[in-house]
Amino acid sequence: MGKVGIVSYGITPFSKDDSKIESVLLKSTKKLFDNSPNLSRNEIDAVLVSTNNNSKYLSAILSEMSGIQPKIAHTIESLCNSGTNAIVSAYSYIASGLADVVLVSGAERYDSPGQILEWDNSRGEFKHPIFWASIFTKSYKREFSITDEDLAIVSVKNHKQAQNNPNALSEKAYSLDDVLNSKKLTDDLRLLNCSRPCTGGASILLTSEDFCSKFTDDPIWITGIGQKTISAGFTKNTLNYMESTRLASSSALKMSKHSSSEIDVAEVHDAFSVCEPMALESLGFTDKGKGMNMIKELHAVNNFKINPRGGLIGSGHPLGATGIAQTIEIVQQLQTCANKRQVDNAMIGLVHNMSAAGTSSTVLILEK
């Protein structure tokens, strides 16, 4: 199986804009073309669109609007981890020899239908994500003696880091008191503990090893992929640990022949503040219940190792674009072009993208 590299990308600012989904898709694709002077339209074998939008045939639409006539064109939807699922599909097309050059474009509108999983009736009247997040938070705090003040640090850190991300939704840094006094959604969740739905697009170009050098001298290789789906419904979940993440991480690290201690920089799926320590524990960065210690230590010394672009809390969460935006961040980090967000000596990076309260997870390992 040949290597698969990431050779270009394009991303839009994340906003509350009322733009049509097709416009959002086109905008980041145009930026990708602007960044890829050697890319000709007839080289693109596949166009994959990642979104939860209800519009149909978006891959063919994006292809037509971009003047591409690909062999393979379709949409990929898996709620919040649609983006990395689309990247895994692109990888598979290339590794199998069905394609050499694949464009993946993710987009979402602020009013995405992907925020609510209508099927999951076991959640009763409590289908909005703030309810599973409240139950996760309560359970995590109870199990590991963590306080609201501890968890507020996640939001403070990620909004702080987002101020160095020109595409982030967040426009300001917040204090611990700002987070603790922000609008109360439930007894266990405040507004600033949440990532916010928004409008945004992110595109990425993947190629087989032979094609990489045409587009860049500095390809980033996907060396590990792990995925796991435990269930669709929230009520089958563990409440203070992400089992799908643990299994996906273990597979991805095994494939890349690395261990979590070798990871220099990571984007983790902080849909809500409690998700960041839980993810760090489930990914193997630290022991169960110790995620907040790691976060506090990094925050205290302004180390951007975890969620340098501000994560979902700081950047905003345009569902179908999120996994691709996370991947672009790690690519920029490994190419040493992340400007004020740059983590020192970043050689190996990790992307963690999950869906529906961690019922499904994708983990990617990227390397120079």
Next chain:
Amino acid sequence: MTFEVELRKGNFQVAECINCKKIVWPPSDFCNQCFNEINWRKCANDGKIIEFSKQYDYYFCLVEFENAIKVIGKISSGIPNKDQHVRIQRCGMTNDNYFFEFSLI
């Protein structure tokens, strides 16, 4: 599906496989372990609070029945505790959404 017809009448039914006797949750017309037919029966009325939180002036909690079925619903009155037992006081459907209300035991 029988489950929803009964739930609309306020009855909480369980799907149990006729072959392997496993409870199928969420309810389905076939067993998710062996794809055999299922049998409908009344759910045990006694459940246990797995976790809870509060919005406005009501508590919502994740409750487990028969070690197999978990649903989220409201507490009708009182302050819940983890592992406390509850009964289904009211259940049904509003439009296409299920709802459950529990009373503390």
